[in-house]
Amino acid sequence: MALKRDKHDSIFSELVRERANWCCESCGRDFSTNHASLHCSHINGRRHTSTRWHPLNALAHCVGCHRRLGEEPIQFTRHAEYEYGVMTVEQVARAALHPMKIKPWQKEEMYQHYKQELARIKALRITGMLGRIEFAAPDWYQQGITLRMGEAT
Ligand SMILES: [Zn+2]
Structure with a gap:
């Protein structure tokens, strides 16, 4: 039941992985020379239109971690909470609904906008900046999400 990926998904995916400096945010392995084996992993699935391209709804995961965490939703949630904080994960999940x-x-x-953000991060990488950027x-998108984060479920 994979949703078709469009150019918005592609640029978002590249941004999420560039943000992580092409390292898996679960096991920490480096995929800078093997981009195809690092995925953009959504916390709330892409069928949720509101959070589909939100920076805090995704992490970079290698194929193995993506599969493992996909099969273990509780572990995935714990991992997301460790990365972003319990409150943020809960708020993004609420926005997704x-x-x-x-x-x-x-x-x-x-x-x-995301193309510019990608160019900005790549320019910082050239100056030698490591780690997550x-x-x-x-x-308007962030404001829409912030509004939905406060909605009752
Ligand atoms: Zn991994």
Whole structure:
């Protein structure tokens, strides 16, 4: 039941993995010379439109960790809570339950924004910066998520 990936998913996936400096955020192995074996792993699945491209709804996981954590949802949640904090994971999960209509022009704007964020992080890598480098969602998207984080379930 895999959802089709579009260019928005591709740029988001690359950003999530570049953010992690191409290391698995579970086992720590380096995939900088083997990009295809590092995945963008969603905490709340991509069918949730509101959180599909949110920075705090994904982690970079190698094929093995992605499969293992996919089969062990409680471990996946614990791991996400360790990375982002219990409150954030709970809030993003709440936002995921409240759909967001994203207009085509907004999607295009998000794509351009994420392309710029990717270029910004890559430029920092060239200066020798290691470790995780955060990226931000477009303002309107972050505001929509923040609103939904506070909604009752
Ligand atoms: Zn791994």
